Amino acid sequence: MENKTLEQLKSRLAEIADLSQVASIVGWDQQVMMPQGGAALRANQRATLTRHVHELFIAPETGRLLEEVRSYEDSLDPDSDDAAVIRVTRRDYEKAVRVPSKLHAEISRVASEGIQAWAKAKEESNFSVLLPALERAIELRQQYIDCFDGFDERYDVLLDDFEPEMKTAEVRSVFQRLKDELLPFVRALGDEEPDDAFLTGHFPVERQQAVCHEVLNLFGLRPETWRLDHTRHPFVGGPGGDDVRITTHYDEADIDALFSTMHEYGHALYENHIPAQLMRGPTGTGASLGLHESQSRMWENLVGRGRPFWTFFYPRLQETFPEQLGDVELVRFFRAVNRVHPSLIRIRADEVTYNMHIILRFELEQDLIEGRIELSDLPEEWNRRMDEYLGVEVPDDARGVLQDMHWGAGHIGYFSTYSLGNVMSVQLWEQVREDVPDLDERFERGDFAALREWLGERLHSLARKHPPQEILERVTGSRIDPEPYLRYLREKHGAHAV
Amino acid sequence: MENKTLEQLKSRLAEIADLSQVASIVGWDQQVMMPQGGAALRANQRATLTRHVHELFIAPETGRLLEEVRSYEDSLDPDSDDAAVIRVTRRDYEKAVRVPSKLHAEISRVASEGIQAWAKAKEESNFSVLLPALERAIELRQQYIDCFDGFDERYDVLLDDFEPEMKTAEVRSVFQRLKDELLPFVRALGDEEPDDAFLTGHFPVERQQAVCHEVLNLFGLRPETWRLDHTRHPFVGGPGGDDVRITTHYDEADIDALFSTMHEYGHALYENHIPAQLMRGPTGTGASLGLHESQSRMWENLVGRGRPFWTFFYPRLQETFPEQLGDVELVRFFRAVNRVHPSLIRIRADEVTYNMHIILRFELEQDLIEGRIELSDLPEEWNRRMDEYLGVEVPDDARGVLQDMHWGAGHIGYFSTYSLGNVMSVQLWEQVREDVPDLDERFERGDFAALREWLGERLHSLARKHPPQEILERVTGSRIDPEPYLRYLREKHGAHAV
Numbered sequence: 001m002e003n004k005t006l007e008q009l010k011s012r013l014a015e016i017a018d019l020s021q022v023a024s025i026v027g028w029d030q031q032v033m034m035p036q037g038g039a040a041l042r043a044n045q046r047a048t049l050t051r052h053v054h055e056l057f058i059a060p061e062t063g064r065l066l067e068e069v070r071s072y073e074d075s076l077d078p079d080s081d082d083a084a085v086i087r088v089t090r091r092d093y094e095k096a097v098r099v100p101s102k103l104h105a106e107i108s109r110v111a112s113e114g115i116q117a118w119a120k121a122k123e124e125s126n127f128s129v130l131l132p133a134l135e136r137a138i139e140l141r142q143q144y145i146d147c148f149d150g151f152d153e154r155y156d157v158l159l160d161d162f163e164p165e166m167k168t169a170e171v172r173s174v175f176q177r178l179k180d181e182l183l184p185f186v187r188a189l190g191d192e193e194p195d196d197a198f199l200t201g202h203f204p205v206e207r208q209q210a211v212c213h214e215v216l217n218l219f220g221l222r223p224e225t226w227r228l229d230h231t232r233h234p235f236v237g238g239p240g241g242d243d244v245r246i247t248t249h250y251d252e253a254d255i256d257a258l259f260s261t262m263h264e265y266g267h268a269l270y271e272n273h274i275p276a277q278l279m280r281g282p283t284g285t286g287a288s289l290g291l292h293e294s295q296s297r298m299w300e301n302l303v304g305r306g307r308p309f310w311t312f313f314y315p316r317l318q319e320t321f322p323e324q325l326g327d328v329e330l331v332r333f334f335r336a337v338n339r340v341h342p343s344l345i346r347i348r349a350d351e352v353t354y355n356m357h358i359i360l361r362f363e364l365e366q367d368l369i370e371g372r373i374e375l376s377d378l379p380e381e382w383n384r385r386m387d388e389y390l391g392v393e394v395p396d397d398a399r400g401v402l403q404d405m406h407w408g409a410g411h412i413g414y415f416s417t418y419s420l421g422n423v424m425s426v427q428l429w430e431q432v433r434e435d436v437p438d439l440d441e442r443f444e445r446g447d448f449a450a451l452r453e454w455l456g457e458r459l460h461s462l463a464r465k466h467p468p469q470e471i472l473e474r475v476t477g478s479r480i481d482p483e484p485y486l487r488y489l490r491e492k493h494g495a496h497a498v
Numbered sequence: 499m500e501n502k503t504l505e506q507l508k509s510r511l512a513e514i515a516d517l518s519q520v521a522s523i524v525g526w527d528q529q530v531m532m533p534q535g536g537a538a539l540r541a542n543q544r545a546t547l548t549r550h551v552h553e554l555f556i557a558p559e560t561g562r563l564l565e566e567v568r569s570y571e572d573s574l575d576p577d578s579d580d581a582a583v584i585r586v587t588r589r590d591y592e593k594a595v596r597v598p599s600k601l602h603a604e605i606s607r608v609a610s611e612g613i614q615a616w617a618k619a620k621e622e623s624n625f626s627v628l629l630p631a632l633e634r635a636i637e638l639r640q641q642y643i644d645c646f647d648g649f650d651e652r653y654d655v656l657l658d659d660f661e662p663e664m665k666t667a668e669v670r671s672v673f674q675r676l677k678d679e680l681l682p683f684v685r686a687l688g689d690e691e692p693d694d695a696f697l698t699g700h701f702p703v704e705r706q707q708a709v710c711h712e713v714l715n716l717f718g719l720r721p722e723t724w725r726l727d728h729t730r731h732p733f734v735g736g737p738g739g740d741d742v743r744i745t746t747h748y749d750e751a752d753i754d755a756l757f758s759t760m761h762e763y764g765h766a767l768y769e770n771h772i773p774a775q776l777m778r779g780p781t782g783t784g785a786s787l788g789l790h791e792s793q794s795r796m797w798e799n800l801v802g803r804g805r806p807f808w809t810f811f812y813p814r815l816q817e818t819f820p821e822q823l824g825d826v827e828l829v830r831f832f833r834a835v836n837r838v839h840p841s842l843i844r845i846r847a848d849e850v851t852y853n854m855h856i857i858l859r860f861e862l863e864q865d866l867i868e869g870r871i872e873l874s875d876l877p878e879e880w881n882r883r884m885d886e887y888l889g890v891e892v893p894d895d896a897r898g899v900l901q902d903m904h905w906g907a908g909h910i911g912y913f914s915t916y917s918l919g920n921v922m923s924v925q926l927w928e929q930v931r932e933d934v935p936d937l938d939e940r941f942e943r944g945d946f947a948a949l950r951e952w953l954g955e956r957l958h959s960l961a962r963k964h965p966p967q968e969i970l971e972r973v974t975g976s977r978i979d980p981e982p983y984l985r986y987l988r989e990k991h992g993a994h995a996v
Contacts, residue, residue: 034741
């Protein structure tokens with residue numbers, strides 16, 4: 001049964017999806033393929049494209065169609081694709097039209113400038129270079145929050161853009177639980193000499209490329225729907241579905257690219273599994289950053305730093321890098337890639353201490369938004385908490401408050417989704433292990449199809465049809481819950497635990 | 499002095515340029531980078547993007563601004579950038595609004611289907627597979643012509659889309675002159691055994707890549723503004739200006755990629771030299787297909803098959819492929835890459851007989867548009883003329899009437915620009931040799947800067963500000979004239995001439 005208004009709405013949304021996919025291609029191209037000289041042209045191209053997509057979406061016509069479709073909507077099964085499209089569009093639209101176009105444009109403009117200021121500030125390790133842009137970014141975020149009402153706390157508005165319908169209070173309580181367990185855990189870590197020198201040395205890039213391709217083929221993506229390229233800061237780009245672009249960063253001195261590739265594989269698989277009939281609409285993508293991160297963390301940490309995977313794959317890795325790993329037994333290698341050790345840089349942190357980096361940022365963001373700390377005091381406050389949470393002394397701002405681009409780009413409320421992903425990844429992991437009890441044995445045989453297919457059928461096929469917590473509950477029977485994750489950390493890293 | 503209406507018009511045109519550049523990136527991506535599976539998504543992405551660009555352009559607002567700007571236009575120097583933008587926009591607009599959106603969309607749709615039908619027909623070497631699509635394409639072309647008036651002959655309308663303001667009668671007279679000289683020339687070609695077996699064999703692709711990069715660096719493009727990639731059918735893509743994407747096709751069995759790369763270099767240099775201030779508007783590209791081709795033919799044939807270039811570069815080529823060329827003297831190599839020999843396939847033809855392939859197509863296109871031949875008789879007619887013009891027997895349609903995609907894609911009126919490019923290339927060549935008398939000596943030293951800069955300053959900097967024949971006249975003092983080209987062919991290939 002076809003409804004004309006709905007068809008009109010969907011055709012409008014299809015255009016928006018097409019152009020958004022184009023924007024994702026052009027964004028990927030800029031990071032991976034574009035000659036440097038093309039940057040100025042590209043800035044105009046992207047600004048115009050983004051403005052067109054935004055204007056198409058917030059046009060009164062979208063609102064009119066959403067109003068007109070209400071009665072038809074009531075007749076639909078809420079789980080149907082059509083009901084989800086209407087629901088998600090209405091939510092996105094009601095948020096988008098609250099924000100004046102002028103503010104929207106100003107936020108974009110300041111973000112571009114902020115990224116440049118951040119790059120310069122980091123290079124010079126000088127926070128004051130970023131300060132003016134950051135002040136402006138936070139001012140604009142406050143104006144953005146003022147466009148909304150009905151929130152419990154102001155930070156909720158920011159969080160909602162990355163993790164729809166998640167409240168700050170819930171994140172705070174999850175993180176408090178992590179903090180309660182991880183703080184003593186980190187403090188109890190000994191100072192033993194690590195046995196991981198073999199992870200640094202000479203790993204020829206061509207061989208790393210071959211191994212990364214091998215792992216991606218082993219984990220599995222649909223043929224002819226993906227590619228792997230080199231870039232500076234790894235990400236998954238492209239439209240998703242049948243066109244997924246994985247990127248990684250090779251450094252001849254280590255094999256971090258391998259773990260980074262497994263991480264990006266998790267994101268890529270999620271997008272690769274989006275049902276084709278959803279691709280030309282707002283539900284045709286992952287449900288949230290947190291759920292997306294649960295997928296990347298699962299493949300990087302739960303699979304990719306797991307014993308069964310390495311039981312299968314370590315001989316291949318030794319064959320590939322005999323000079324570095326030929327004499328290193330599996331158990332030594334396995335311990336080395338799972339070493340827990342507080343460090344300065346978030347993106348290089350181990351899976352346990354990583355969360356403390358996130359909690360620190362989550363707390364500082366709220367302090368900034370609520371006006372509890374001055375922006376100029378941020379570096380000092382950062383360094384104080386790095387010492388308190390991780391016992392790490394920060395030598396300079398480049399390796400401290402300036403290490404991440406997010407704030408410079410105006411992304412406030414984003415960081416917490418990384419740890420939410422960690423937490424949710426183990427909830428999903430416990431569920432799949434219940435449903436597929438011989439998962440370890442399969443991995444030891446190099447068979448990852450059962451996990452991949454379980455994720456596709458249970459999680460990925462829901463795409464963005466429901467809010468992330470509802471999806472998590474449908475798949476695992478529970479909203480976000482830190483206990484499975486803490487259990488996992490205790491079991492895996494128990495030797496170090498108090 | 500700023501004019502508000504003009505600024506509004508230019509800002510609209512800048513948006514159109516931005517989105518057109520995005521379309522060019524996405525088109526390049528599809529040919530060069532996209533995973534095959536992305537084709538269905540990509541078709542929607544491109545259709546939507548193209549429709550948006552078209553609708554922005556033909557909107558009544560464009561027409562209103564063009565009307566309003568008239569009086570200001572009269573006050574401008576006709577050679578100024580602003581006057582050119584208004585002039586070119588008015589011409590494009592007046593053409594575009596004559597064509598109903600429905601016909602425009604139908605032409606696009608049938609073109610996509612036609613390309614698929616052509617691919618299948620060629621694979622099966624069966625013209626009847628293409629026939630229905632071709633019938634429809636020509637029917638639509640007739641409807642398209644009917645949207646216009648004031649032409650001398652119907653074919654003028656089609657030609658004008660590729661070679662603005664050029665008339666069929668002028669092309670016919672140029673081609674008649676070529677035909678008069680080339681027909682006896684081709685007939686007089688002897689049947690001697692060619693000495694070119696060394697051009698076929700084993701040329702490892704990585705080494706070909708290195709040589710192609712070396713030649714591009716030798717000829718010269720601005721740093722960080724270009725890239726070279728592999729594709730099936732070579733072309734230059736990307737926005738142009740500071741972002742030029744050259745593609746080539748490597749075949750391990752020969753070094754055709756080297757000539758193809760030099761050809762594409764000519765196109766790339768033209769786009770690379772477009773003045774930055776024109777890039778966000780309708781004049782920020784080459785002036786016509788014919789002038790573009792004059793650039794690619796110049797670098798491929800006049801430079802790249804010339805004695806001075808090979809005097810410099812042949813030792814490098816020998817070093818690169820010692821197994822194939824180590825024992826082959828320069829003079830043998832030079833003769834082999836300049837061998838004139840009638841053959842079946844246009845894109846593999848030598849620089850002399852190439853024109854007969856074009857003339858044949860140009861004549862058949864007019865016969866089809868004027869209804870002088872039936873579409874179903876096209877293969878027979880093709881084969882008859884291949885015999886008449888080139889003395890070549892066509893063994894099957896795949897190597898005959900189905901060899902090129904153009905007609906399947908609805909491009910009728912396109913082919914002649916290739917030979918117009920040949921003709922114009924030598925007019926420009928004579929002029930640059932007059933202005934830079936020691937060009938050969940420079941090439942022999944590996945110095946291509948003088949030619950590159952002369953082209954940039956005299957020709958490329960005019961971009962699309964004037965019609966192609968006006969540009970040619972500004973640079974060479976003459977409209978299109980076949981005599982320099984015929985002189986060149988007689989001199990170079992005189993040994994074979996009657």
